[in-house]
Amino acid sequence: MAAGQIHGSRTLTEDVDIVYKDDSENVLRLVAYLESVDAHVKELWPNEGYASDFSIERLLAEKSLTLGSREGEIDVLHRIDGIGGYDDVFASSEILTVDGRRARIITIDGLIVSKRAAQRPKDRLHVVELEAIQELKAKDT
Numbered sequence: 001m002a003a004g005q006i007h008g009s010r011t012l013t014e015d016v017d018i019v020y021k022d023d024s025e026n027v028l029r030l031v032a033y034l035e036s037v038d039a040h041v042k043e044l045w046p047n048e049g050y051a052s053d054f055s056i057e058r059l060l061a062e063k064s065l066t067l068g069s070r071e072g073e074i075d076v077l078h079r080i081d082g083i084g085g086y087d088d089v090f091a092s093s094e095i096l097t098v099d100g101r102r103a104r105i106i107t108i109d110g111l112i113v114s115k116r117a118a119q120r121p122k123d124r125l126h127v128v129e130l131e132a133i134q135e136l137k138a139k140d141t
Contacts, residue, residue: 004126006098007108008133011126015066015073021086022060022078030076031056037069082117083110108134 002013020030041058059065059076067074079085083092083106092110095102106114112130115123 003106003111004130006096006105007111007130008137009126009129011129015075017075017077017080019077019080019086019089027056027059031059034067034069034074034076037071037074039067039069039074042066042068042073080106080110080114082113108137 002009002016004011004013018030020026063078065076067076080089083089089106089110090104092113093104093106096105097103098105108130112127112134115127115130
């Protein structure tokens with residue numbers, strides 16, 4: 001489930017974004033997780049299908065990777081537009097329970113900031129919805 005949906009959005013996304021701290025111990029844990037879900041690089045050319053050239057070196061060399069896995073699509077990012085790198089994203093997140101598990105999720109405020117910064121048409125529409133959800137939540141408190 002994507003962050004927007006966790007906050008109440010009806011906008012469906014088909015991926016999960018992971019922003020990671022790039023110290024060696026954490027990268028090894030991330031790679032172990034990605035290998036456990038059979039992650040593989042999703043190439044830009046649809047006719048090419050999936051490639052199996054995922055590696056620690058590629059993860060560290062690229063600012064973002066879109067991976068396919070048996071769990072679904074995963075975007076692995078060094079930073080999120082409008083927010084920054086891992087420490088900034090961590091500061092813009094909260095721990096929520098999702099499907100019975102505790103997970104660190106970007107806040108609705110952080111999600112709005114990142115969607116605005118991305119400036120894609122689909123994100124502009126999502127911002128309108130997220131701001132409406134934010135207003136409703138504010139009225140409930």
